Amino acid sequence: MTTTKDSKRGVAIPAHTVPFPSSISVEARTALERLVGEDGSVLNAAFVTPGPDDHEGWLRMKAAVGGQYANALKGLAGRTQSTVETIATGAATVHVATPVALKASNGAYIDFHGGALVFGGGEACRTGAQMQADQHGVLCYGVDYRMPPEHPFPAAVEDGVSAYRHALERHGPENIVVGGRSAGGNIAVATLLKARDEGLPLPAGLVLLSPQVDLTESGDSFATHQLIDVVLPGSLRSSNLLYANGADLTQPYVSPLFADLTGFPPTFLQSGTRDLFLSNTVRMHRALRRAGVPAELHVFEAMPHGGFGGATPEDRELQQEIVRFVEHRWAD
Template sequence: MGMLTILSTLMGASFTTAARRLKHGPLRPGWSFKFEATVAFMRATNERVIHLDAATQRAEMEQMSMPSSALKRVRREPVDAGGVPAEWFIPREGASDNVVLYLHGGSYVFGSTRTHGDLIARIALGTGARVLGLNYRLAPEHPFPAPVEDTVAAYRWLLSTGVKPEQVAFCGDSAGGGLAIAALVSLRDAGVPLPAGAVLIAPWVDLECSGESVVAHERFDWGDKRMLLHWAKWYVGNADVRNPLISPWYADLRGLPPLFVHVGSAELQHDDGVRIIEKARTAGVRAHLEVWPEMVHNFQTFGEGFPEAVRGTAKLCEHLRSVLRQSAPGSAVA
């Protein structure tokens, strides 16, 4: 997808949004024109790329990456994390010994440290920690259990370098959030010391998409159940979709470290976030749910030009600092 396609899609989404708002008002009461047009643009992009092969989808999503001031304030260093390609995001003004292991979203099909670079950089700046962004293998070429294996391998590698478990927090969005929980379950079952906790954005924990919000919120969000099931099929392959390492909604969560989950009240994965927190609490896990009014899926990734994203990321960093027991706050979020 070239810049002309991006601009054409954006102009079409903006025109459609303006016409609808002129006739009916905002789709949600608190949405600005910019926010609503961005959601429409992302929805239109997904509607187009869903019909493409996986490699082309990835290439086009990579083209969506935009520069940001946060990226200028971190040092990026590629690294082999136990055989898994990864990238360090380190605040230029110095970092603590703590590590955030970041798992990007993208329905297990696309996404990378490039598509999520702005958010990862803002997390590094907001926590003062080193953030290790993982470029785990993607479906359909590498279906389950490849991403779980890569996450476990990267975490084991971190420990082998001398980083203590209590110095590590997992963080991830969407598929990356579900992957974080799956990796925690896998590590627990293997007897590996667990990290301090996990802070997750709208974790995708039910790949059957059985939550009511997946349908109820379709008109607000930038995806739909059809898209999710299409990508889920690529990831699940010949496995059982109810395997607890595929859909952690079916996992035994006992013994996991503290979980913090952010979801939007208008997003598809709202019910996934609510249900996994309720299940974690029932299992005796310290778990905190934060529902953001009127927000759509992954609104934190919208970038520094959106006050909603800035506030959401600041709160995300606050929870990460809490998990890591940092005595001093990180730098201001970009």
Template sequence: MAAPETEPTVRDYGPPSRQTVRLAARTRRFWLPVARNWRMTPRGIRMLQRVVDPTERVPVLRGTEIERISVGGVPCERIRARRAGAGDPARTGSTDRDEPVILYLHGGGYVFGSPRTHRNLVSRLSHVTGLPAVSVDYRLPPEWTLPAPVEDALAVYRALLQERDAARIVVAGDSAGGNLAHELALHAVEAGLPAPAGLVLLSPWSDLSSSGASIRENALEDPFIPESGLRRCARVAVGAGDPAHWRVSPLFAPDELQAALPPTLIQVGTGEVLRDDGERVARRLAGLGVETLLERYAGTLHVVPAWTNTPEARDALHRIADFVSHVLPAGAAPEPSARAEAEAAGSEDETMGIEPPAAPGAAA
């Protein structure tokens, strides 16, 4: 662990590539009108979940193996890319304590999303880091609201701790999943569990009370998340709870819990409405002595590494792999390689993942 800091290490990248500029323009034209006007009634939520959730056969990076499993009683997917040992009988299905793992928590505003919607991204993270990933299918509205997702994530983490040391678990998540990854680590510390080796928070939605200035400052610039849609998702996710309570918005958690967190990487886009959510978490953690790296990408869309075939996605994946290698024990993960990063950022190698039958009793 690095010496206590008062400010996070900040790295700025830009200007945006031509691919990202074109992508942002298309997204603003076709997605924003839908997101602004979608009604978050129970019927509307179920319809949204059906519309955005793909079929079981999702294109993933070539050679990736997908296995449906149950971990701590929670449905999950184990995702193992080729570089993480897919196809190796000695590693496939392994529960070896010496094998590190990424625990991944998907985004979707706490109203939609699943391991399927994020399978492509997680397969790329598995490939570039050389590690298997466990992607959690946590409970969602309209049947469930917070704290149900936190309970599910914590149950998975407890189960993983039965199989491997906390020093070999990296917790990652995007958007609402970034909120959930942060909450998971805080709740683990509160419960007396060891903290994971590191946190990777991708455009984290850390404040459901929407008090960050960028919510309004970037409302016209963000091509993906409309302010109105974000607030509707927050009302659904919180239910009758307080959106400013730390068990909903981890930005506001007590100092003693925040200070016990592991090294943390945060990636945000400078023009997204959630920019300040990530930046404020970075400043808070660094001010309490947590080793914190904040990476800001100019002109990019929400969750930088998710946008396949952009230079920014390649760079973001490269830096995630470097961070994961840094926080894990020496030799625990393959060294990041330029070829792996290029493969993970492009789509030309995609093919359908092969999914064995579900194994309800399996563990990661």
């Protein structure tokens, strides 16, 4: 007798409350509690995105989220020390931040911002470049890549390659480290794939912070961490389809997890045990290892997507680990 496996079959879990653990700092626990109502509901869970074909709806949402980003950035006013200049290279906009004091005379960090492949550009990207320049003490190129609905795939990847070529004209590849967080991790990896395919030398290192490298959302944590991740409680399917614009979601430049990663530079990967993208990160780590790439995986206790907000001991420890990795890449 032949049986057919039911793709919906799995482990039934009784309804219960998942407590915040005592194994994290008081500051981290407080950061998590702020995002949950008195009844235990995740405050971000009611966030509804337009359908992938509702371009007007996405434009309205981009404007609203842009306002939220602007308000959040006010808290950073006066904290960044680096100067910044905005340039154009091809169709790409790049914010070039210069620190007050250079740690590595010819070092460069190329930064790809997050934001679900739709948000996070403009002033947020510009400020992010300054923060990275301050953190690493080198010139930082913040890539303000084009995004949908106006500019779907492959515009962002094309901008990434254009910015990378610009950096290569000014720095040796051994002096460049590329980094991306969340959606920016997708664009960072896709940029290096395309750069490699075009015969360009790859950089000295790669930093991927909870990277959105699988737009099919096929990993285990997309089921197990729904509503457990209080920052990113559910699927980004709609924005993924908007970004892909009809392209196959398993295409390597769209979902770099499925690429041949041979020849990639040493890579630092980070996630948390409550991160919706935990599966993205651990699967990317294994894919890099299978390709023979030296790769570090750092998973933080109870950390949701994007960290605890930047002001906790765990966030500071993560930043120290990133700085260590990057400085070591320039030292080799």
